[in-house]
Amino acid sequence: MHDDRGLVEARLKRVLDERVRPAVYPESVPLEVAVWNAPGEPVSVAEGLAAPVTPAAVGDPWGPPWGTSWFRVSGTVPREWAGRTVEALLDLGFDENMPGFQCEGLVYRPDGTPVKGLNPRNQWVRVGAPAEGGEEVVLHIEAASNPVLLDYHPFVPTRLGDIETAHRDPLYRLARMDLAVFDETVWHLVIDLEVLGELMAELPVDSGRRHDVLRAVDRALDALDLQDVGGTAEAARACLVDVLARPAEPSAHRISAVGHAHIDSAWLWPLRETVRKVARTTSNMTALLDDESEFIFTMSQAQQWAWIKEHRPEVWAKVVKAVEGGRFVPAGGMWVEADTNMPGSEAMARQFVHGKRFFLDEFGIENDEAWLPDTFGFAAGLPQIIKAAGSKWLLTQKISWSQTNKFPHHTFQWEGIDGTRIFTHFPPVDTYNCAMKGSEIAHAARNFKDKGVARHSLAPTGWGDGGGGTTREMIAKAARLRDLEGSARVVWETPADFFAKAEAEYANPPVWVGELYLELHRATLTSQAKTKQGNRRSEHLLREAELWSATAAVREPEFAYPYADLDRIWKTVLLHQFHDILPGSSIAWVHREAEKTYAAVAAELTALIEQAQRALAGQGTQPLVFNAAPHARHAVAAGGAAVAEAEEAAELSARPDGGFVLANERLRVEIDARGLVVSAYDIGAARETIAPDRPANLLQLHPDFPNMWDAWDVDAFYRNTVTDLVEADEVTPGEGASVRVVRSFGASKVTQLLTLAPGTSRLDILTEVDWHETEKFLKLAFPLDVHAERYASETQFGHFYRATHTNTSWEAAKFEACNHRFVHLEEPGWGVALVTDSTYGHDVTRTVRPDAGTTTTLRVSLLRAPRFPDPETDQGAHRFHHALIPGATIADAVREGYAVNLPGRGVLGAGPVSPLIEVDNDAVVVTAVKLADDGSGDVVIRFHEAHGGRARATLTPGFATTEVVVTDLLERPLAEPQPTDGPVPVTLRPFELRTLRFRRV
Template structure:
């Protein structure tokens, strides 16, 4: 008996190498020609009709981000008659970089797609049984995407290749093979047998007799293999393995639902336009594979990617639709894209589900039931409620397995969100969303599964992702052999909804996890690429305004509602919330285009808003103030407009070595360094800043993560800090104090003001940012003692510890918040609000004279080097503010205000009454719009925002025929606690953080 290691890693490995070389035989060259498309990709018809020039094996091709069309012509040799024949094309593929460089899509001369070409899928079937003499003509649209990954794994280094403006034009690839060859089916089958049994044997424990049974069988099989006649002896070798392959799995074996999959980032190390082609290539592969493998089930998320197929590749779309109708090509996820869930606002997450599910329903007649987010960077506690309100019931992710500090304790559980809604959730224990169905992955899934004893099954997404081509015939061969095999988990290829139904049914008492699913990695994504984040925040609030004022103008003035424009603009914003765009982890090309897209969205929405407000303001020269902020009227959520009122002026006076600002509500002192040294809330008379501290203190840290530059902020960044206390100038200006600082190669200009009539200290910051691998923070050391901070998330807030008592607490050293962070103690609190910042840290500090204080810091800017080596360099304008004496309700209100400035419009001066009024000061209106079905009905989305049970009343200020609750797709939804009481309005009995959507059919 051979030594275990020698057999598995020596003899078997060598045998498999020999077999790999023998899977194809009798190669003959083909006639190859090529045409390089100028600039961006061209339509398929243009590529097929191009003027081709002779090409050859060994030819260099492919400038970065270019497209080269190859034409293949050949005649099947008479000697190949009666055999399966493949075209083999190697365009310079690296098998270890699937989805990250060269890809191709094969077409027939009439433009019909055949299949994709990828690093692990370099063949095209020419004839199942050749006659000999057949003429072959195929075309390949090949993308020469540059490889941006370094040596091993995800090795990112600064590179000019991520932007066509700096990538150069030198060819990066070489044609390595172009031939027709006979496919040796039995040799290939033997290859699969040996791989599966060898991988299984390695994974079994030494004391398991099955391990030794497999090793002996493999040993005997290889003795029967004639390396000089592999094709001739393959069947004999397979006979030797039949018995061990036929032994059934143990009764207690873990059950795996294998689902074909190809996670394709909607942009990342490639631009959006390339994702359109990646989707087409992968879907072509899947449809072709389904022709030969009726057992294949393939799941694809993101309605946006389906929509791209329909628009840009209708010839691929036709095949997808056919397979969808068969139930084998399965839309999943219910969202427009696999979005980030930390940073999109509440309404944006609702629209991700609205637009995604609606598209699947309208185009395919399918209602998805799961939210499918395997790779997003943490999951907001608001999500379970939105999942349920969208009509879905399950949630899937894999990303939390990336935690670097704490192992998440479950793989199947019920996830409880902010409002108490629970959804059945699954983490695939194989710790991958792109499995090869290898023995190692299957064995790891069974060993790793945390819920053994109570549950028996898990899900395994398999297939090469990111344009790597998806599932392969080799993966399906492994799954077939592992369906019922002793020593292995049972692997069944099936639909994801079938898995969820069985998993949920067998585990009715699944454990509960309460609150956010915080990812203990990728904390830098709350800050990287500030312009992208600012564009998202600004777009969300402009969409709020546009829908509100367009709805009001439609109801009050009979104006046309821009249904199509708003639908289109929402989809642009939703696309850019994809989990590698909004988080700032894509190449520079992606973010440059994102900024351009946001600018176009803003310009169009400003036009919609201006047109609607003009219709509402009427003729005249009275200045009318339009506010989209809830609670501008005391005690009600009123979104309306009226004449501009007068407020007391702000006093700015010199005082010793600084300046004092006073607006009657707040008194703030700015010293000679340009720092806040005192902020007193007039209502309480209390100082907000800690003794001896400074507010609005800019701090600079080195920022050099170990692995993922744009993604991560590692905890050791805090070891070194530079306080930016030197000011070039500090001077009083009208309404405030201007401060200029220079450090390194950068300049910061800040205007510190007290808004007239508001209890807030505003800091308007312009930064000409030229630093590299630094992070810029702005801190407020507040004279508050508390063990937790409160951060706004979608439709509510979460509490997070300010201490590091446990490893779970310590891991949250950088957190995501939306428009505000609040810290408080009984009787007093303070909030820091912002207009475009998401990254924060909140810590406890020693207080002069005893006790502790709480420091709240905003992460303003980073300067990562990869994948965009010039990320964030340039001029930025950021706004944030300190709200002294703030309650949670004050924080919510001021968060809205800093993002929704009042608009002054000339008009008649007649008040514009709000469409709806909510009689409760803790219930907030998030959206007012006309219904998606273009019926003219008014839809209002609101939520309880203080975290307590309450009763409220909603009154509509227009004629309507009753009102009822609806889901996120605006369909009737039975909702306890919602009662239409006619002229008295809609009575609400709300639980903490409950979201309710009301529909008012207009009379």
């Protein structure tokens, strides 16, 4: 008997690697190989199968970056293999350590029937079980030569991230194309030994169970003849029966395994490749479901399901059949696994609307869970959106990636800004790519923080990121872990079954209030500025298009509401909110295409808006302004067309130092000869905004070289070095009350226009940057003479408060945070806001001056220049609009945030157009006015309390109506309809979201 675990482990590893695993396929014969290389983008299956092929051989190079090769493999099963299990082994040149990040394939039969996907951990195709002997085998492989881009140590800048800059040399060599005998007994021995070896490695050194397993493994290896593994495998397995049969302790942790393949809708591959990744993975999973009766697989992201339906109907048919069987389970109920920090209120709502509706329409299935395993933190407004969509649970594991603070719970209630609570689970396995390794299962049990009051956790099981899914090896391991002494118990379950059990056993879980902030990947709030601007612009154009189209459809009988166009455009915008597109962490190809897509979206939405406005304005020469902002004058709540009015004047004068003064009745702004704001004096409040001796509108440049994730991360040490950009090339008057400032630094140039609008307290700052820096971070700083322990930043359907101090490590870790249209700081009785048309990242710090006053510095993040995965990130011209508003209340911040993002549109027409809906309380903000998605012609209004207090308001429809009903986000009734032919009173809690549906006469 060996007492030294290390010796047994070393013996086990060598025997497995050098003798047992190779014996799984004891005999093989080569297949004949031929190939056709598609000259450009991927072709249809029919074209690929019909293409002329030329001979090829194992060892041949193939596949330039992003290319497609169609291989034809053929052969005959030897007659002496009759009665044995035979598989084709198809190795395209894989590195088994990188599933999902390299070449992949999808195998078809000659008639175009999909068989299964190929990846580094799934290289086999079953030919016969048993084989008859003499069968002719012909298979076609659609092989994608996707380049390996992920190299963690270090990340290497590469031109391979775009087909336009990648070389055309082959990346891979065919490694194996064989028919082989599959020895199932040896394969099971491999699984037995792996499970027990991994279990032994996790058991305490002095555990009796460890010694039992050690002795059994030792006996099994003794029983194995290394020159006749196949002939002695059964005897070796017999030595392991007893230790594998011993049941788990009654108190063992329970793990619900869910088959899973987290597939990034774009990341280190373009969108078009994701379509094929999904087809490969789902082909594998439907085949596995046929073979494994207990296996359950779940897939989120309705967009990916829609891609299969549209592009791979032959795969879709298999998926539909598997869903009908109840073990291929739609999950999550969102269009994509979106970023949740940056999408606006309506966009976040529509993620659930379009996702849930797809699964309802296609399968009659409604998801109760939000499924976001890899999203980079969770905004505080999300819980009520989940609830308003008809869901009640949330799953993610990403918070386990936080660098500073360990999250204190795995199962808890998450409370959002309005008080809504969502039952939430973080799988303690700490991965969405669980492979059923003993180390993973042991970690989940040890790591689970809710022991004693709960005992269930979930393990998303299967290769992900680039897809692949669950393997037969994982399923075999799970079978052995169902009831095994020393291990947690593992059972396959649907997400719904898991959550129902977890919620039932944990009657009073702890509560976490506010955002779920990820202490990592903070720079995703800034990377790829054009992608972020495209998203913000698209969201507001969609608001306008729905509003004016609904108004025109109600007012003008001949106007057709563009249901199909809006549905399609929404889905395009939602797709680009995926958590590696909007955050700026995808390859250059993805963001190049995104910029073109956003331009096309803008053009199409602008055309829809103009079409509706022309119908509403009628024929005439009267100047009109259509303004969709909630608080636009003469357009309360939902917007309307209003005649422009004259406003108060603003003036420009010179300062003795060569600077300038901008002033009106409300605000006096002094800009020195360097183009810096040294004073912003609120005349009505008789107080200064800018901190003493600390100029605002200060551009600051930092080095930006994070420890690891280039496009994703900014590390706290970036603040240690800063260059203030105070030298100006020119500071000159602009048109009207404005000042033009030009600066040069490095290889870049900044042009700013600072304008004080008449009749406002708003200093508008337009910043144009011709950016050509590398590994730099550009900030725009506003040191404010404000004593505030917290500040507000806009999030979905409200705002969220964060501390300005760093009392604890939790606060210190939030050194870069997200806002939507505004950030607001306030002392009792006086505040200041900064609003933006397109930036999201910011930081707030505070210091105490020698005069004992407090300087609170707000800095917005403008641009970065990481080199991976896109070496040209953000290079080129950019334009940003910010506005500083001294004396602002939260109400002012809300109003001006919309005003900056939704300027009026001037047209000529017959006369003013009255709003489709009016609201008499500015605290109630309408986020959507549209016609009901079911084509009924009903008008749907979505609104929320935006100031953080209780609100009473009256909604007055500008159309004839017979009844109104409160609905969920999918426009389904939540209560009985109420008759109405006019104004509707509403009462809202702080930040409460509500949707009303008006039936028209």
